[in-house]
Amino acid sequence: MDFEKQQQAYRNSRPSIIGRGFEIITNPVGGAVAGFVPSGLVRGVLQGIDQAIGAPQLVRFDHDLSDLAACQNAAERVAIATRAISGTTGAASGIGGILTMGLDIPATLALALRCIRDTGRAYGYDGKGARERLFRLQVLELAGLNDKTLRAERLAALEAGIGSDGNLTEMPADEIEPIIEQAVERVSRALAIALFRRRVGAVVPLVGSVIGGAVNVSFQGDVGEAARFAFQERRLKAGKA
Numbered sequence: 001m002d003f004e005k006q007q008q009a010y011r012n013s014r015p016s017i018i019g020r021g022f023e024i025i026t027n028p029v030g031g032a033v034a035g036f037v038p039s040g041l042v043r044g045v046l047q048g049i050d051q052a053i054g055a056p057q058l059v060r061f062d063h064d065l066s067d068l069a070a071c072q073n074a075a076e077r078v079a080i081a082t083r084a085i086s087g088t089t090g091a092a093s094g095i096g097g098i099l100t101m102g103l104d105i106p107a108t109l110a111l112a113l114r115c116i117r118d119t120g121r122a123y124g125y126d127g128k129g130a131r132e133r134l135f136r137l138q139v140l141e142l143a144g145l146n147d148k149t150l151r152a153e154r155l156a157a158l159e160a161g162i163g164s165d166g167n168l169t170e171m172p173a174d175e176i177e178p179i180i181e182q183a184v185e186r187v188s189r190a191l192a193i194a195l196f197r198r199r200v201g202a203v204v205p206l207v208g209s210v211i212g213g214a215v216n217v218s219f220q221g222d223v224g225e226a227a228r229f230a231f232q233e234r235r236l237k238a239g240k241a
Helices: 005-010 017-036 038-047 068-093 097-124 128-146 148-160 173-198 207-240
Strands: none
Touching: 005 207, 038 097, 038 173, 068 097, 068 207, 097 128, 097 207, 128 148, 128 173, 128 207
């Protein structure tokens, strides 16, 4: 299995088809109606990012962490479980239209954070500490970007933060918290609008059930891919050290 080719394929990839499709269709109205989703709800989920560390794992695994293929398989199992759970909750929330959409989006983000955390564990990273918190935010932001130029910039920043031994570059304690707060603000604004635009069709009850489920599955798929790329890159660099 050529892991380096997989990494390069992700660097060159485009946003998911369903994500691009919903952005194009709903862009004229998505920004106008995004106010229905209070940004504070999204920000609150991201500010409580450490809560994901204590939550039960989505999938239990017991594989050889020295086997990169086994790590990847475990990470894919995490992604499958995440998509299944999020698709079900998205469909349920879509039945109620806009009244329930605002509740599902924070739940979707909380699940995405658990997906990132569990993907890290699949590759042998426990995700503890402020620097790991920032890394998870970077992965989440990367998953939600559809702009090609901005995506390339964020991807480069994420990779630049990975040391030659696979560990994250150190940051002074008094500097990292302000950086995390800035990231929370940036990611919460971007994801609140992006998720709402993708799901604007869910304002129609019943029809929204199909859209809500499909968009949640698509978004969690993007999260899983971004997380596998990020943690696999760390392992590949560790293997070269």
